[in-house]
Amino acid sequence: MGYYVIKKSEKAVAQPYYFLLKAGNHETIATSEMYATKEAAKKGIASVQKNGPSDDIRDETV
Template sequence: MFELKKKGEQYHFVLKAGNGQVILSSEMYNSKASAKNGIASVQKNCSNENLFERKTAKNGKFHFNLKSTNGQIVGSSQMYAAESGMNNGIESVRKNAPGAEIKEI
């Protein structure tokens, strides 16, 4: 499920797995429409393996970004202790995002 939240005058969303764990977080958007476009971009682009950017932080933890076809980051993961955790997170996005409902908080 996507949770669309308003913080102050801006909006952002998270994608949660079936167990309620956040697997992807967005940047802040100036309008609800822009945030909804970001959700649509995640749903569209998550099937393309090449749009996932795998990264290793300076502390040795792993994380990923999902980019749109224009190269802009539309969502970022949490930090994972192991590379396998990051890969499982990517698979969870690929599995859960396409048909996920949007819940406004």
């Protein structure tokens, strides 16, 4: 089962928070955009959880 990790950049930036989606084997599957607050990052996680489950695959390589 995968899990999320909230991180904070070590650099002094306006939007230091982001999250990682990790697989059950602890490898990073995805990295989020940057957020100004930890609460905003948590809302980003909630959005992925709500909108993520999909069987729709769109191949735009052609």
